[in-house]
Amino acid sequence: MSASLERRLRGFGVTSPQARERLVVRLREAGIRDERVLDAMRQIPRHVFMDEALEVRAYDDTALPIGHGQTISQPYIVARMTEALLRGGVPRKVLEIGTGSGYQTAVLAALVPQVFSIERISALQGRARERLRLLGLGNVRFLHGDGSKGWPSQAPFDAIVVTAAPPELPRPLLDQLAEGGRLVAPVGPQGGMQRLMRVSRIQGELRSELLDPVSFVPLISGEIE
Ligand code: SAH
Numbered sequence: 742m743s744a745s746l747e748r749r750l751r752g753f754g755v756t757s758p759q760a761r762e763r764l765v766v767r768l769r770e771a772g773i774r775d776e777r778v779l780d781a782m783r784q785i786p787r788h789v790f791m792d793e794a795l796e797v798r799a800y801d802d803t804a805l806p807i808g809h810g811q812t813i814s815q816p817y818i819v820a821r822m823t824e825a826l827l828r829g830g831v832p833r834k835v836l837e838i839g840t841g842s843g844y845q846t847a848v849l850a851a852l853v854p855q856v857f858s859i860e861r862i863s864a865l866q867g868r869a870r871e872r873l874r875l876l877g878l879g880n881v882r883f884l885h886g887d888g889s890k891g892w893p894s895q896a897p898f899d900a901i902v903v904t905a906a907p908p909e910l911p912r913p914l915l916d917q918l919a920e921g922g923r924l925v926a927p928v929g930p931q932g933g934m935q936r937l938m939r940v941s942r943i944q945g946e947l948r949s950e951l952l953d954p955v956s957f958v959p960l961i962s963g964e965i966e
Contacts, residue, residue, distance in 0.1 A: 749789075750875060756788040760800040764816055767802055773820040775827060781851040782820060787813075789872055790842040809862050809966070811958055813842040814904060818937075818955060822902055823848055825925045825939050825952060832899030832922065838888030838914070839904035839960070843869025849902070850878040857881075857895050859888035862966045889962040891917040898922060905960040906935045918942045927957040 742750075752758065765783050773779060788799035790813055795805050804812040822845070826832060833854050840846055840860035846869060849856045860866040863885050870883055884892055888903070889911040896917035903914070903926035910928060918924055922942050929935030937952035 746875070750786055752786050752788055755797045756786065756799055758783075761786070764800045764802065768817060768820050771802070771817050773817070773824060775824045777827060777831075777852060778820050778823045778848075781823070781848045782816065784851055785844070785847045785876070787816065787844055789876065790844040790847070790869075807842045807865065809865060811841055811862070811865065813844050814957075818953075819845050819848055821953060822904075822925045822937065823852065825937075826900045826902055826923060827852065828939075829921070829923060829941070834895070834898050834900075834919075836892055836895070836898040836901045836914075836917065837904065838891075838902070838926075840866055840869045840883065841904060843872050845902065845904055846881055847873055847876060847878055850881050853880075853900075855880055855882075857884070857892050857898070859884045859886055859892060861885070861887055861961060861964075864966075886965060887962055889913065889960060893917065900924070901926075903927065903960065904957065906931070906955075906957040907960040907962075910938070910940065911960075911962070915940065915942075915947060918947075920945070925952075927955045931959040 765779050788796040802816050804815045807813050835853050835856050837858040840858040846858045891913040897919035899922045901924040906927040924940045927935045928938050935955050937955050940949045
């Protein structure tokens with residue numbers, strides 16, 4: 742790796758490791774308690790997951806545009822969802838719906854053995870794949886397609902995370918959840934009240950809990966770009 746690429750990945754000035762550390766402090770103050778999650782967020786350089794013009798805001802706790810009408814999720818929400826996925830033990834196989842920038846994918850890849858990530862916009866998927874390769878995260882498989890169908894040939898999954906909001910939970914995703922597994926997803930109408938939901942499969946039964954109110958881009962079923 743060239744010295745300049747190494748310097749860009751590590752970050753400097755407003756994208757430096759110190760900037761990541763300040764974000765971690767804010768996340769802790771906001772109630773994130775899982776040290777494994779905080780460590781992963783300290784380790785993954787969020788600035789690498791956005792256009793260079795927006796890098797100065799990479800360590801603000803806010804969602805930012807990534808093109809194609811999509812956004813990179815707010816760090817607090819990434820931390821919250823990851824914490825909810827790890828609760829009950831580190832899942833071995835995780836399915837992510839909505840790769841987007843690949844930031845949540847990278848945080849997961851730093852924490853669990855295997856990540857499977859589906860994205861419907863091929864241009865975003867291509868960029869995310871390249872970023873994970875640059876960071877040396879080799880434990881991720883990507884699929885271009887409609888994530889509301891899940892990834893049947895790889896099922897079941899110990900955990901499923903959805904990073905775009907469906908009006909209600911897609912049945913195939915619940916069906917692809919392993920015994921003891923959990924799914925975390927924002928659910929609700931576009932532009933309306935969405936809630937983060939955590940559903941777990943315990944002795945065959947699905948149990949759900951409501952977490953934070955959130956605002957995500959919609960999960961779009963069917964067509965592929
Ligand atoms: N975790 C991502 C969030 C990206 S926004 C990040 O932090 O960057 C949500 C993403 O879900 C968008 O990239 C959008 O294209 C994708 N998406 C929406 N509906 C989808 C579907 N049915 N299948 C797969 N991806 C979908």
